[in-house]
Amino acid sequence: MKKIKEIAIYGKGGIGKSTTTSNISAALSDAGYTVMQVGCDPKSDSTNTLTGGKSIPTVLESLRKRRGNLKVEDVIIEGFNEIYCVEAGGPEPGVGCAGRGIITAIEFLKQENIYEKYSPDVVLYDVLGDVVCGGFAMPIREGVANQVYTVSSADFMAIYAANNLFKGIKKYSNGGGALFSGLIANSVTFPAQKDILEDFILQTKSTIAGFIPRSLTVTQAELWGKTTIEANPDSNQAEVYRKLAKSIYNNKEEYIPSPLESDELKNWAESWSDKLLELRKQEEGDFKI
């Protein structure tokens, strides 16, 4: 059996994880690889831009309806360029346990030997924000993903979530869990944003896998229910994603990052406070148009 590259992509909610993941999937698929994308978020919209903006049946909802008669074909839906799209799904907000849902969904996919049936070259897990409980750490435990990326902007809360992810990776690394392969710097427009993220990776002994500038092309494509790769294949932004996808596919770096303790993180953020205020002003100016 061929070696499958299994990648988990984490990051704070709203930071652009699903957008980035879907564009990486689309770019890899365009480059000729067989790609599968698994959305691990109860709101189950990870793969929307690969399926023309439509929602697909989720694993958990289907498991519930089919009561043991669920077939993988029912929940693995072909999207743009024959990318296999899967959504784990989960409960309504405020009910039940979404973390357990992720565990159940991934266990189902593993039990059904989907890798043998579909033979993907790359599997991307797009996982909900913070590693708040054991369920959301499922993709980084032994036997699921082997490389982890985090999408982060220079916003403090996004960095905070990335730092939490590092803690999760450190914990599971002892038991053969996934290792870190790099931070994907999203919405990086100003030099100061780059500086902040570069300093953060220095502090945490990690690396940056690539920079993605903020772009209206992405927003436009999303409104059409498409990835940038599909909607604007010739745009600069599509080229950015293609480059990122290629470097991620070829990336051999795998290591345990050094998360900052909460006090350290707080002190570090304080040291950047003046810079951040300056940035905020620039951003506000940017949007005044």
Next chain:
Amino acid sequence: MTSKNEKVNQENILSNDQIQINSYENDSVEAPRYSCALSGVYGTTLGIRGGVPILHSGAGCGIGQLFGTLYAGGQSAGGNEGGTSTPCSCLVEEHVIFGGEEKLRNLIQSTIEIFNGSLFVVISGCVPSLIGDDVDSIVDEFRDKASIIHVNAPGFEGNSFEGYEQFWDAIVKQLLTPKEKQPKLVNIFGIVPYNHVFWKGELLNIKNILKKIGVDANIIFTEKDGLENIKKIPSAEYNIVLSQWQGHEIAERLKNKFQIPYIKFPSVPVGAKQTSEFLRKVGEKLNISSDKIESLIEEEEDRTYRFMEYPADAVILVRPHSYFAVVADSGTAIGITKFLTNELGYLPDIIQITDNPPDKYRESIVKEIIENIETVVRPDIIFEADTYNIRENLKDRPFLFLLSSSLEAPTATEDFGALHISVSFPVYNRSILVHNYSGYDGGLQLFEDVISTFVGPL
């Protein structure tokens, strides 16, 4: 295996360092002498006639307590509402992920329709507590259809003795309303159904003995119309708590909410001395004429001590001044130790307390034993619930009698050279209906049980 036991000697009973060492759950516990909070609420509910437990939990929580609490409480099944008949939402993975509220709603609806119960007790176990099911609002939907309460009792929140307190907490908050006071009415607390293996007989004895001095004891459990008994709790003139810690929280709550003062007694009174002391204390608080009390005491003690003379030869000729060991919950251990020491002249060797009393009560438990035994012998007092550690603590000691759970019964002679009597949770090797050691006759029954271990065989 770590052994962080707490030993207390006479010289240092007041030293906190000596009294407070082990927190039972820090290490793994082998065959503990209690179950979880859910079990305490479940057993307490089944102790009430007309009480119907509705378990919102996995199926194992119910069936596990059938074996682990009901049979363990002196081979008692749970009646029509207990054991395999218990309504249970039997939560599975689907409910963990998507919530189990709808299933519970249907379960409560059908339980109210099917069961001839008067008080429905929804008990939330670990799963709904972890995932955050909003059980309170579901129970609220049924409050105008039946007497129903919700007790949130995830197993991880405490042991079965603490579950007893959680049950009462819910009753006070959700069911009780102020009532006109009824003179000479008292409520009895501190005897935990099933976990306190002699609960049924003890409650009956306490009721009967108090009746003789004109006090009406609301024992709540075992009697017909359990819900009515619960509803009249606020009418009581006093609450009587028969434990150094169990029932104290509920007594405090009732004091604050309904201005009912309470009388504490360290355990269920065992034998003549403790029972006479108990009657004097109750009589004094409830303003009962001391003539009446003393005349009853004289009559009862006269009879009791004549009865104790019958087996006295067996003690004096065969096993005089024997050392004994007790392994029991604090309530049982205190009463038995004082009786055997003060009334039979036996020698306390080691007392192991198994009900994991909260830290703040431990010193008072130790003091109660040490300061109230009439002997120069000072027992080791150890707080321990781990069966392996309990056995280790019993090795190479002089005791001849071992009063403990049935777990020690089969090998007591072989392992410890001791004659065994099952007196504390879990008790699987004897059926306990009305048998108990409370009151004047109870002391005689304990005497009978001790003598019966060595007389005969023909």
